[in-house]
Amino acid sequence: MPYWLVGTVVVGLFGGGGGLTGGDLRTQFGAYAVGLPLAAVTALFPLTRPMSVAAARTLCGVPAERFADGPARGWEARARTAGWFTLHLGAGALVSGASLALPPFAAAVAALPFSPSLRASELGAYWGLDGFPWVWAAVPAAVLMLLALAGAAAATGALLARRAPRLLGPGPADLLAAAERRAAEAESRNRLARELHDSVGHALSAVTLQAGAARRVLNAEGPDLEFVREALTAIEETTRRTVGELDRALGLLRRGEEVAEGVGPGLDALEALVRGAGPRVALAVAGTPESVPEAVSREAYRIVQEGLTNAARHAGGAPVTVRLDVRTEEVEIVVENPLPERPPVARPHGGRGLPGIAERARLLGGTTGAGPADGVWRLAARIPR
Template sequence: MRALGGALLGRRARLRWVHLILGGALLMPYWLLGTLVVAPFRNGDGLFAGDLVVQFGAYGVALPLAAVSALFPLARPMSVAVARTLCGVPAERFADGPARSWAARVRTAGWFTLHTGVGGLVAGMSLAVPPFAVTLMALPFSAALRRSAAAGFWSLDQRWLVYGGVPAGLATLAALAAVAAGAGALLAQQAPPLLGPTPADRLVAAERRAADLAVRNRLARELHDSVGHALSAVTLQAGAARTVLDSDPEFVREALTAIEETTRRTVGELDAVLGLLRQGEDDGELPGRPGLEALEALLAAAGRPVSLTVRGGDPARVPEAVSREAYRIVQEGLTNAARHAGDEPVSLTIERDEETLEIVMENPLPARPPVARPGGGRGLRGVGERARLLGGTAGARPVDGVWRLEARLPAGARGEGVR
């Protein structure tokens, strides 16, 4: 009995009942318009003549009108907002935003017609049945009521109602609650297929998630390359300064200056990336990102000897996007060498022709394989991703006792469209 009472009058059932009555209220203007159409065909009876033919005829006219009005795109978010609150259906099963496709609009129209149609019937019952039930339950206790016009209106002059009025009235109220609960459950069952996302909505949501993931991955690469390189360079400079602290104060001063410049530059880049994360959006550009024009400063702060060989044209005179990604690739190569090759020298060759920019970095392999970091590094994978996004290639492998990082990037018009 307790479970049955909860199903008929529990919080969820009451909310759904309110939802149905709201549907009846939404149907009312359409129903009034329908009576203007139907009433002239019934000897000109007015709107409130009580003629069931007029009332149900107006109901039949109102439903198509409601369906047509729900074809507007904004009908779906309005219906979803109400159903999400009152139907007891998980919020993630509803679609977000206006209905853009005709399939979504037709589904919304179907939902609105079902909501207003069933809601109109339940709302009408909710207005008529409680007075009827109260009259039934009061009949055994009032002879005057049994002789009144109210009893005559309800056709309640049967003598047996004197003894069965209370049970009949309670049964009528219980039936109303059962009908409302059943209608509410029907709407809750139909809400996901009618107000849920269409295949087009799912495709848009998937594209949005893919775009968000791409932005997060790009920001993660920026943080990895910038902060990772800075920490490696600072570690090398600090270690070298500690070694010659007493014997070469001038070198220590230079190392501390390099550490200061590296950290200041990295903090600026970190602020830019974190600013984008705080805004929750990305316009395709990361302000303050350095390119190959800052290559000399990068090599000077590397904390190790780096020999640079440039062939062909000026490597800085490539498309801006290529210059920025090339800088990051060199930065990751220096970071990787700092982690795995100790103080060994690094050679960097940059060759540019009309179509490509080729980067080759080499450093001696360590005597012992480096200890893998927990979770593994993602820097070389990020190098490959950067090159592929530009339409180029990149890879790293041991060759003749050295570790070689190679990248080929488009330096012509193709790279200019990448941001």
């Protein structure tokens, strides 16, 4: 209606029409012809597409996944949206106008056989139905008018339903944005999986090691109760810290949020991590860990954590040495433990520990290496600061 009103003013100014509500059919269709381009121009605004998609999903019976989400990206998507908007308004204006005008006209035509005054009016003269039996032809003619109106409305709806997915569906830019969104979601889930693997896996290994050591000490003659007390304290600290990390990760998963890069413990929590790993783990730090950037500090902590987990699983309680050097432009991490007398039992499909460490370092531009060297198993990582 707003576009038609503007078109009526324009036609009235330049064509001498009869105003907003008057004028012949030529004036009305002239206003219609002026209003359609105006509708197409306004439909080029990006936010037109969400409004049009909402209407099409409600009215056209088309599955929601066939439509694009969000504002139109790029001129190609805007042009398709403008095509839909113009088609929708143009066809809707014709059907609406016919729905307003035709039913009263059909009722008047159907009343011709029963009203001499109507037959004597201009309507009766126009139809020429002033004799029997032709006057009764007005009734089926009126019914046919209403059926034609219903058919036109149904055909228009079917046309719009067929064109809606093509004109309002996703274009190349929308498909690319959806692919990037899926990739980001997959990366977030992979990051969450790494966090859970490292934190929970290390906690279970550390708790198992401490509990086993405490049991052996209690079963020995003259048990060292102080050692048992330290082991139980380490178990308590480890489980409390891990439960907090697990709650944080699961809370993000429940809310559907991404795992933030900078969230989680860093090198400032390294001493507590080593203390919880048992009395046979030694830590040597060179430099100031507080000077390491947050992202690097967080990943370095996880690398040390995974190194301790591997040592607890495969070193058989042997002493473990952790060396951290942050004095240069790189953060250097070395985790060493003596090679066990028997090689550890390998998993059928390999573990996720060492690949996870390599992936963490690679994301920050670093390198890792792991393997036997000089009678010890050595895990080494270098990460640029």
